[in-house]
Amino acid sequence: MSTLITNIAELMTQDLEHRVLKNAAVVVEGERIAWLGSAADAPAADDAVDAGGRAVLPGWVDSHTHLVFAGDRTAEFEARMAGESYSAGGIAVTVDATRRTSDYDLTKLAMARVSEAVSQGTTYLETKTGYGLDVEHEARSARIASTVADEVTYLGAHLVPAGSDADAYTDLVCGPMLDAVRPYVRWADVFCEEGAFTAEQSRRVLEACRAAGLGIRVHGNQLGAGPGVQLAVELGAASVDHANYLSAGDVAALADSWSGWKPGSGTGVRGTVATCLPACDLSTRQPLAPGRELLDAGVQVALASNANPGTSYTSSMAFCVATAVLQMRLSVHEAVRAATYGGALALHREAGKDADGERAVGSLAVGHRADLQMLNAPSATHLAYRPGMPLTYAVWRAGVRAR
Ligand SMILES: N=CN[C@@H](CCC(=O)O)C(=O)O
Ligand SMILES: [Zn+2]
Structure with a gap:
């Protein structure tokens, strides 16, 4: 037909x-x-x-979402609009609500969010775990995510649960939890930020997941300068996401990572995509990620919604594109490219593979x-x-x- x-x-x-x-x-x-x-x-x-x-x-390629969750964080949003700042601790509120929700309801919630995204033009979508934070609930989130999204990312290293020792929890993320999610996921991610995981803990998670055959990605440099970008580049992550607070060295490292890539033919060694999340930046009142500077330096850039209940409760990629043009000074063509081809590049899906019939997207x-x-x-x-x-x-x- x-x-x-x-x-x-x-x-x-x-x-x-x-x-x-x-x-x-x-x-x-x-x-x-x-x-x-x-x-x-x-x-x-x-x-x-x-x-x-x-x-x-x-269609939009949304390479960064967190759609498997229950509960509501309106009060936190209101407090933020009244002047409070975002901190990683809010994640625990969603973890609590998510754990208390049945498989059936959690699946329904995630499916409804995917439908909402598709009805706004998203045709390829990644989503993450990260609101389970124990072996049972991370595995459940990964399983549910695999039934609703095109790509699933393991984010057991989203927050150290209250009462846990950070290093012991990191061991869990690198061991039994990884084993439990492994059948459902293609990627692993870590929130490398003050209040979440240190550089050393993040490295352990990324190395363990990479050794288990997963592609890696990093939440980095969201709330302040930090080691996330450098770690992502050093370990060959497909993407570093947020990237709000970048030093000249961070931008140079990202640009260098693309030196073996031929954009004209889409061949060579892919570097680390900088994935900007403008809806999140607005909702947390962070400075917008320096998308213009990154593109000018030769970095491949993606735009994604980061749809989640804490920092970005929207899956509107059109909103992200408009913001990128109006406030980040990308051209329309650049912004649309970042929200389509850029997202595909961040998920290693821009070229497709003949062997398993996987087609290029973006x-x-x-x-x-x-x-x-x-x-x-x-x-x-x-x-x-x-x-x-x-x-x-x-x-x-x-x-x-x-x-
Ligand atoms: N930064 C870390 N994780 C999410 C927020 C999750 C939450 O607050 O629930 C993000 O990408 O912004
Ligand atoms: Zn995120």
Whole structure:
């Protein structure tokens, strides 16, 4: 079954050549993109959709969310808006509520959050554990996450639970807890920050998880300068997320990590993506991550929602893109790229693999997964020009119409 989507005013491909086509068309066949180009040259298909002069771009790749949780942190948010600052300790409130929620209810909550994201144009989504913090509940979160998200990250090292010794808890994270989550996860993460895990503890977690075959990522430099970025680069993490407080040395280390990468062909050795989380920065009143500076230095940048109940209770990637343009000084093309191709790069899914039939996501090209969104607007510029407007008009996820 094939579908021709035609009469597209602007097709922002985010492919390796950064092509933006006018008066374009796309053919979707099964789960893949079978053809794209000028509408005048489009081949016939079983079915046709008239875009009516709207814009089409890749679906958002949200490479950083925490969706498996229960409970509410409105009071903490209100206190923060009244002047209090965010601290890692708030995580414990969500851990408590999450542990007290049944599998069925927790799954329903997570599924509803994924649906919310998809209805706003997200077509590929990562989510993390991290609100279980004991072997039983981390394994449960990982299992539930694996039923609702495309990619699952083990974040047992989110917070040292009250009453636990930090080093003993780190041993647990590196040992029995890792064994219990291992069947469900592809990535491991650590919150390397004052009040969470030290550099030494973070290193132990990342090394143990890497040895177990997981890809690694880091929450770093969110609340102040710290060792997260350097550790992430040194250990070859796929991404360091937050990256608000960066020294010149941090930016240089991230840039250096990309020296073996050829952006024009998408080949070579990937470095560490800097994943900026602007919705979180606004909600915690932190300075926005220096996305402009990172791009100018040659760092590959992603934008993600960081949807979670504490610091960023939104899965709106369009909001992140608008903020990146309006306040972080990215161009629309750069911001959309960071929210699509950048996220895919941070998840090592930008190129796909022939061997297991895994298709590339985050950009539009023949053979890639047919993950597309159509805006109720003639160009992607409207994402920033009309911030906050409900511009998602249609969504295809792996070739299936999801909205
Ligand atoms: N920074 C650490 N973890 C989350 C917040 C989790 C929470 O406060 O519940 C984040 O990415 O912002
Ligand atoms: Zn996070």
